[in-house]
Amino acid sequence: MSRILFVLFVCASLQSFAFLSGKGDFENTTFFNIGYAFPSKSRLNIYNPSNLQTLSGEIELGGVWHIRLLPITKYARLGFTGDFLTLGCNYYTFNEAGKSDKSTVITGRWGLNFGPNLSIECFQDGYTDIYFKGRGTVVYDNVKTSLMDDDGLGFGFKYSFGMNFRWKALYIGAEAIYGTIKKVNYSNANQNFAVPDDYVKIKLGVNLN
Numbered sequence: 001m002s003r004i005l006f007v008l009f010v011c012a013s014l015q016s017f018a019f020l021s022g023k024g025d026f027e028n029t030t031f032f033n034i035g036y037a038f039p040s041k042s043r044l045n046i047y048n049p050s051n052l053q054t055l056s057g058e059i060e061l062g063g064v065w066h067i068r069l070l071p072i073t074k075y076a077r078l079g080f081t082g083d084f085l086t087l088g089c090n091y092y093t094f095n096e097a098g099k100s101d102k103s104t105v106i107t108g109r110w111g112l113n114f115g116p117n118l119s120i121e122c123f124q125d126g127y128t129d130i131y132f133k134g135r136g137t138v139v140y141d142n143v144k145t146s147l148m149d150d151d152g153l154g155f156g157f158k159y160s161f162g163m164n165f166r167w168k169a170l171y172i173g174a175e176a177i178y179g180t181i182k183k184v185n186y187s188n189a190n191q192n193f194a195v196p197d198d199y200v201k202i203k204l205g206v207n208l209n
Helices: 002-016 042-047
Strands: 029-039 050-073 076-095 102-123 126-144 149-167 170-178 180-184 194-196 199-207
Touching (some): 029 076, 126 180
Antiparallel strands (some): 076 102, 126 149, 149 170
């Protein structure tokens, strides 16, 4: 998935610096998107899994706000981006080494995200956003394996970087998320521990204004 991010970055950057018929107009925007995610399998390494299947997605409602007093050039503007609401879920099914029964891990997450943003005007009404976000996250985790059969809440502060392209009402993008989640409130206190919660997602959505 890093290749997807790299290709999108190169294509958008080449287009951005062409400044095709750009006007230098930057308006704040609100967006809604749906993302399909590719979660890391690193948290499952202790099970040596086979026949692994994953299903993961996320929805976001957020915005981009430009600082009008800090223009870089006519065609580039610094600002901030954030997500008022992020809801997502990872679902894993797999066979543990030497076992025939299916094991499952389900992680649901809710978060608020915020960070710096660089917007570049590619052409009239077309913009590229390059950003970094800090991500405060609360999760519900349900694990049914040979080592653990329990559920509980968790929290973590993660980070991400990504790129969006906006053209009129259209919004597309890709984002890589990294960090760990501290599991708490399990019925067995010995099962409270931190696990990786990394994933890459591609996003499709709409600009609402």
